[in-house]
Amino acid sequence: MNEDQFTLDSIWNDEKIKIRQPVRGYRFALDAVLLAHFLKISKEEEGLEIGSGSGVITILLSRLQTFKKIVAVEIQPSLATLSAENFRLNSISNVQVLEMDVRDLKTVLPDPHFDLIFSNPPYRKAGTGKLNPSGQKAIARHEVKMKLEDIFVCAKSFLKPNGRFSLILPDFRETDFLHLAERYHFHSLEKRYVHSFKEEKPAFFLASLSFVQAKLIQHPPLVIYDSPGVYTSELQRMLKDEFSHG
Numbered sequence: 609m610n611e612d613q614f615t616l617d618s619i620w621n622d623e624k625i626k627i628r629q630p631v632r633g634y635r636f637a638l639d640a641v642l643l644a645h646f647l648k649i650s651k652e653e654e655g656l657e658i659g660s661g662s663g664v665i666t667i668l669l670s671r672l673q674t675f676k677k678i679v680a681v682e683i684q685p686s687l688a689t690l691s692a693e694n695f696r697l698n699s700i701s702n703v704q705v706l707e708m709d710v711r712d713l714k715t716v717l718p719d720p721h722f723d724l725i726f727s728n729p730p731y732r733k734a735g736t737g738k739l740n741p742s743g744q745k746a747i748a749r750h751e752v753k754m755k756l757e758d759i760f761v762c763a764k765s766f767l768k769p770n771g772r773f774s775l776i777l778p779d780f781r782e783t784d785f786l787h788l789a790e791r792y793h794f795h796s797l798e799k800r801y802v803h804s805f806k807e808e809k810p811a812f813f814l815a816s817l818s819f820v821q822a823k824l825i826q827h828p829p830l831v832i833y834d835s836p837g838v839y840t841s842e843l844q845r846m847l848k849d850e851f852s853h854g
Contacts, residue, residue, distance in 0.1 A: 619664070619847065625671065626697055629662045634687060636664040639812060642802060642830070643728050643776040644668035645846050646814040649675045653723035656766060657681065658710050658759050663691035663703075665728060670700050675724075678703045679717070681710055683754065710754060710762045719765045726774040727759050731781065756781065760788045767819070772797060774816040782813060789817055800827035 613632070619625050619641065629635050644665045649655055651674040657666050660680035669675070680695075680703055682688040688707035695703045706716065756777075763773040773794060777785055779801070789796065794817035801810035810829070831840050839847070 619668065625667055627662055627664055627667070627694055628690065628697060630686075630690075634661055634684075636662055638832070639776050640664045640728055641668065641846055642812070642814060643726065643774070644672060646776070646798075646800065646816075647673075647724065647726055647774055648772065648816075649673050649724045652676055654678070654721070655724040655726065656722045656762075658725065658727040658762060659683070659729055659754065660691045660705065661687055661728075663694040663705075665726070666691075666703055667694060667698050667700060670698070670703075676702065679706060679722075680704070681706045681708060681713065683707070683709050711758055713762060714765065717766065720768045720771070721766050723768055723771045724774065725763045725767050725771065728776050729756055729759055730754060731778050756784060757788055760792045760794075763794075763817075764792045769819055772816050772818055774814070776802075776812055776814050778812055779810045785815065794819065795821040796824045797822060798825040798827065800830055802830045802832065804832050806831045 614628050614630055617627050617629060619627065627636065640661075641664075645668075647655075647665075647669055649669065654676050655666075655669075655678045657678060657680045660666060660682040663680060666678050666680055669678070680691055682691055682705065685707055688705055692705040695701075695705070706713075708716070759775070767773055775785070796815065797818045798814075798816040800814045802812040802814065803809070804811050806829075811832075814827075814830075830842065832843055834840050
């Protein structure tokens with residue numbers, strides 16, 4: 609792509625973060641910001657991002673917390689290249705980008721290996737909904753090359769016994785999520801529902817799983833808008849870099 613086919617965007621108001629992304633291809637959305645704020649990782653820990661896109665979640669995470677290393681896996685060559693470029697642009701050196709299918713990770717990585725595995729996966733099952741004419745968007749949003757179960761299989765293989773597996777998914781995938789969690793012997797650690805407006809049903813949910821059974825932490829609902837076009841105070845703080853897990 610030529611330079612005029614990309615934009616250089618910021619997330620936080622002070623423009624600490626810069627994300628180069630295609631004008632017409634896959635572009636990050638608010639769900640990436642929500643997941644980045646939900647994740648927990650420490651300076652001694654290593655993480656795996658499944659489907660890094662433009663790299664925005666790991667870039668945000670690097671500003672919110674400190675980690676030892678992240679391996680970012682992306683199946684689309686153009687987005688894998690873009691992830692690596694954005695990590696350089698934001699001076700992040702402790703991230704390794706792998707351009708490959710997560711189903712092939714066993715050929716390059718030991719297992720179990722990671723303290724945290726996270727993903728903002730394709731939401732829609734193959735054959736449901738209208739497939740985006742942009743191949744890049746279609747792969748990112750539909751289960752064209754990666755199914756939700758593939759992510760669970762990966763987490764089952766690569767998560768350490770005491771590790772965390774975190775996702776953001778639309779509310780209509782919750783039944784699938786719960787079935788897969790049971791099938792692969794995960795237990796719920798944390799959960800938070802995301803509502804567009806306070807009075808509406810959840811649009812998304814954030815969840816963390818583990819192999820270790822523990823009491824579920826059910827966080828208060830996260831509401832996006834106070835009124836049309838007006839973010840709640842919590843969302844405004846997220847978008848201004850006023851949150852940190854330390």
